[in-house]
Amino acid sequence: MRKRLRYDDVVVCAPVTVPYERYSTQTAHWWAGKALRALSQATGLERDAIDGFCFASFSAGPDTAVGMIQHLGLSPRWLDHLPTGGASGVMALRRAARAVQCGDAEVVACVAADTNQLDSFRKTLANFSRFSQDAVYPYGFGGPNATFALITDNYMRQYGVTREDFGKLCVAQRQNARSNPLALQRGELTLEAYLKARPISDPVHLYDCVMPCAGAEAFLVTTAKVAERLGLQTVRVLSTIERHNAYPDDLVQWRGGWAMDVDDLWRMAGIGPQDIDTLQVYDDYPVIVAMQLEDLGFCAKGDVAQFIRRTNFGIDGDLPLNTNGGQLSAGQAGAAGGFQNMTEGLRQILRQPLGDQVPNARRSLVSGFGLVNYDRGVCTAAAILEAA
Amino acid sequence: MSLRPKPEKRDPLARKVERHVPPGQRSRAAHALAARAATGRFVLQQCADCQAVTYPPRDVCPQCWGDLVWQDQPRGATLLAETTIRATTDLYFRQLLPWRIGTVALDAGPTAIAHLSPTLAVGARAEIRLMLDKGGNAALFALAAGETPDMTDTQWREFVVPVRGSTVLVTDAGHPVGRAVVEALKAAGAASIVAGIAPPATAPAIEGVRFVSLDLTDTRSVSECLTDIAGPLDIVVNTARFVRPGQGLLDQKRALDVGVLGLLRLTQGCGPMLRGRPSAAFVDVISATALAPDAAYPAFSAAEAARLSLLHSFRHEMRGANARVISLLVGAVDDADHQSVPLPKVAPARIGKGVVEALEQGLETHCIGDTATEAMQRWSADPALFIRENSL
Numbered sequence: 001m002r003k004r005l006r007y008d009d010v011v012v013c014a015p016v017t018v019p020y021e022r023y024s025t026q027t028a029h030w031w032a033g034k035a036l037r038a039l040s041q042a043t044g045l046e047r048d049a050i051d052g053f054c055f056a057s058f059s060a061g062p063d064t065a066v067g068m069i070q071h072l073g074l075s076p077r078w079l080d081h082l083p084t085g086g087a088s089g090v091m092a093l094r095r096a097a098r099a100v101q102c103g104d105a106e107v108v109a110c111v112a113a114d115t116n117q118l119d120s121f122r123k124t125l126a127n128f129s130r131f132s133q134d135a136v137y138p139y140g141f142g143g144p145n146a147t148f149a150l151i152t153d154n155y156m157r158q159y160g161v162t163r164e165d166f167g168k169l170c171v172a173q174r175q176n177a178r179s180n181p182l183a184l185q186r187g188e189l190t191l192e193a194y195l196k197a198r199p200i201s202d203p204v205h206l207y208d209c210v211m212p213c214a215g216a217e218a219f220l221v222t223t224a225k226v227a228e229r230l231g232l233q234t235v236r237v238l239s240t241i242e243r244h245n246a247y248p249d250d251l252v253q254w255r256g257g258w259a260m261d262v263d264d265l266w267r268m269a270g271i272g273p274q275d276i277d278t279l280q281v282y283d284d285y286p287v288i289v290a291m292q293l294e295d296l297g298f299c300a301k302g303d304v305a306q307f308i309r310r311t312n313f314g315i316d317g318d319l320p321l322n323t324n325g326g327q328l329s330a331g332q333a334g335a336a337g338g339f340q341n342m343t344e345g346l347r348q349i350l351r352q353p354l355g356d357q358v359p360n361a362r363r364s365l366v367s368g369f370g371l372v373n374y375d376r377g378v379c380t381a382a383a384i385l386e387a388a
Numbered sequence: 389m390s391l392r393p394k395p396e397k398r399d400p401l402a403r404k405v406e407r408h409v410p411p412g413q414r415s416r417a418a419h420a421l422a423a424r425a426a427t428g429r430f431v432l433q434q435c436a437d438c439q440a441v442t443y444p445p446r447d448v449c450p451q452c453w454g455d456l457v458w459q460d461q462p463r464g465a466t467l468l469a470e471t472t473i474r475a476t477t478d479l480y481f482r483q484l485l486p487w488r489i490g491t492v493a494l495d496a497g498p499t500a501i502a503h504l505s506p507t508l509a510v511g512a513r514a515e516i517r518l519m520l521d522k523g524g525n526a527a528l529f530a531l532a533a534g535e536t537p538d539m540t541d542t543q544w545r546e547f548v549v550p551v552r553g554s555t556v557l558v559t560d561a562g563h564p565v566g567r568a569v570v571e572a573l574k575a576a577g578a579a580s581i582v583a584g585i586a587p588p589a590t591a592p593a594i595e596g597v598r599f600v601s602l603d604l605t606d607t608r609s610v611s612e613c614l615t616d617i618a619g620p621l622d623i624v625v626n627t628a629r630f631v632r633p634g635q636g637l638l639d640q641k642r643a644l645d646v647g648v649l650g651l652l653r654l655t656q657g658c659g660p661m662l663r664g665r666p667s668a669a670f671v672d673v674i675s676a677t678a679l680a681p682d683a684a685y686p687a688f689s690a691a692e693a694a695r696l697s698l699l700h701s702f703r704h705e706m707r708g709a710n711a712r713v714i715s716l717l718v719g720a721v722d723d724a725d726h727q728s729v730p731l732p733k734v735a736p737a738r739i740g741k742g743v744v745e746a747l748e749q750g751l752e753t754h755c756i757g758d759t760a761t762e763a764m765q766r767w768s769a770d771p772a773l774f775i776r777e778n779s780l
Contacts, residue, residue, distance in 0.1 A: 121477065122477040122478075125477065127413075130444075133414060133415070133418075134415050134417070134444045134445055135418075135443070135444035135445075135501060137478075138410050138521060138523075138525060138527055139489045139501045139502070139503060139527070140487040140489050140503075141411060141473075141476045141477065141478035141481045142471070142487075142489070143476070143477065146473050149471035150469040150470070150471050150490070151469070153469040153471055153510075154469040157469075157510070198474075199472075199474050200474055200475045201474060201475065202470075202472045203471075204471070248450075251468055251491070252468050252491055252499070375491065375501060
């Protein structure tokens with residue numbers, strides 16, 4: 001494989017979060033507008049300075065990024081729309097970084113926004129994908145809970161992972177959320193309460209599931225020069241990977257696309273897992289968190305139960321994980337759920353945390369996972385970021 | 389009459405239980421799968437070039453982008469993972485929770501999500517049935533290998549129409565076919581059987597069956613018969629037909645009045661009664677000459693073709709109503725109507741058995757006997773050729 005170019009002179013800055021709401025009467029357009037406004041306030045950039053726009057949303061229909069730029073009054077010379085949900089944050093970063101590096105755009109706003117109206121969840125589900133309509137929903141209509149229950153059931157059988165192990169991850173993330181004023185769920189969660197929670201789709205129980213909500217996330221990708229002019233603190237991109245529909249012949253998903261590209265990820269960054277200060281992984285269900293711990297190289301495949309048992313995932317622990325509480329505690333704002341890990345990873349190394357600061361954090365690994373088109377998540381991506 | 393069941397004491401203001409159907413949006417390829425599931429086959433798409441089997445239904449082979457054709461597949465599978473769904477936003481499944489599904493590795497190649505028999509455990513061998521759900525769409529059901537489906541299993545019952553305990557109307561019990569259907573339904577455990585007799589025919593003596601006057605050519609007679617049933621009605625089997633060789637005008641009129649208008653009178657009357665039932669079906673015993681005319685029976689064939697067309701429309705009407713509409717296709721029957729037709733002919737008792745099979749195996753199209761089975765094969769393969777050969 002040809003050696004990839006480094007992301008020289010590209011910087012990432014200004015992570016913003018529009019505070020989530022469980023239900024919103026507003027539209028995705030409103031939430032996107034508020035994200036741009038927050039971005040503008042954080043950077044001092046005027047509307048017309050934004051010459052690149054990358055957008056992710058599930059609830060903006062019938063509009064795409066095209067409808068969105070006219071709605072929001074932007075005139076970018078570079079435009080991208082990502083339908084990849086949980087992988088969209090890292091993918092937005094990758095695309096924007098190359099556009100900026102090559103000069104196709106200089107100031108790219110990456111925005112994910114979704115509303116959550118009373119019936120949004122059911123409607124989004126019903127029209128999600130053709131394979132889901134043909135071959136998943138007619139089977140009990142359990143939504144992603146049922147699909148991930150099957151993945152979780154197989155994973156627990158194959159690798160000896162227990163509900164206590166998943167519980168440790170969920171409890172650690174809730175503990176991390178307690179200092180985050182924007183997290184929707186900040187109350188204490190004990191392992192006992194986790195284990196006693198009502199079953200949703202066995203073996204998935206209540207606290208294995210995210211809470212759908214409305215919200216928006218955004219960040220800026222630009223050149224070091226522009227960031228300096230604006231007086232912004234910045235983050236550099238050490239390495240990224242992306243893969244779609246990896247291992248289609250695996251009977252049940254027991255690994256994600258990260259496993260195909262993880263060597264390239266670390267090689268390009270020139271560091272290893274031991275050099276990571278904060279790990280922000282996609283967490284729609286704890287089984288996917290566990291899979292990423294393996295597939296990103298933090299432990300060997302099959303060793304994850306032991307790894308979870310010996311690791312402290314707290315903000316002051318050995319491997320600070322989903323330090324804002326992740327989607328499991330902060331909430332899942334549709335496609336913005338795929339940006340939340342990015343903004344939190346940026347904040348921790350920019351020393352602008354929403355809650356508690358990870359001590360001496362310089363490097364974050366951000367990992368995305370998106371779109372259960374049929375029986376498994378199809379899109380995976382990861383990025384290693386370092387404070388400039 | 390002492391055999392007449394007491395009418396239900398119903399509160400006219402009582403709230404009705406509303407029936408829902410499973411999510412119904414499907415791709416065109418999934419509808420093609422359902423069309424084949426209707427006959428009880430287990431088919432999946434296979435690439436015409438590289439032979440790879442694919443699922444869920446696609447429009448092109450994911451291995452080589454070749455064209456896909458539907459092929460019968462081995463029914464074996466292994467259950468890899470399971471879940472019991474306890475929460476859903478769908479109104480149909482919400483009434484049925486908890487609901488168990490699993491991931492099966494098909495011997496044919498792909499993996500699939502399937503409804504599970506309660507006896508099937510993870511790691512065990514399974515046998516796949518391609519069923520139709522309450523919305524008439526294809527659904528995979530995994531039984532334990534070698535298992536006889538349990539008609540009391542709440543999940544399995546959603547895909548079939550159990551005869552045991554049901555109230556049934558058979559339209560023409562004066563004819564040997566109708567009589568055989570009555571006897572088969574009785575043997576299968578129907579709780580209450582109402583059998584129509586069209587004058588001047590007289591009722592045979594079958595214990596436990598209530599015979600009523602029913603003339604499908606008379607709208608009032610149909611209406612009175614259905615009103616007389618009064619209580620819930622689960623299954624209607626229409627065996628009425630008027631068969632004469634040739635194409636006499638009077639014969640044609642009568643065949644249309646019994647077979648076509650009669651079907652219409654019946655469905656308009658019983659449709660609303662079937663609509664509210666938890667598990668309902670309308671079975672029409674129809675001649676395979678509906679597919680292509682038999683040169684010796686042109687008038688009858690024309691009536692049967694029109695009847696099949698109406699039956700398809702009734703099926704469409706009942707899709708959202710939780711009721712299955714079954715076409716039971718038969719060849720020449722071994723009866724007085726087909727005296728000069730050479731063998732093979734289908735025995736009335738075989739048709740009776742076929743009605744129960746179609747209901748309890750969850751079929752929507754069921755061919756009874758060799759003649760009807762062959763007719764369906766030839767019609768499916770090349771309709772134009774079949775019509776030509778049938779008329780030579």
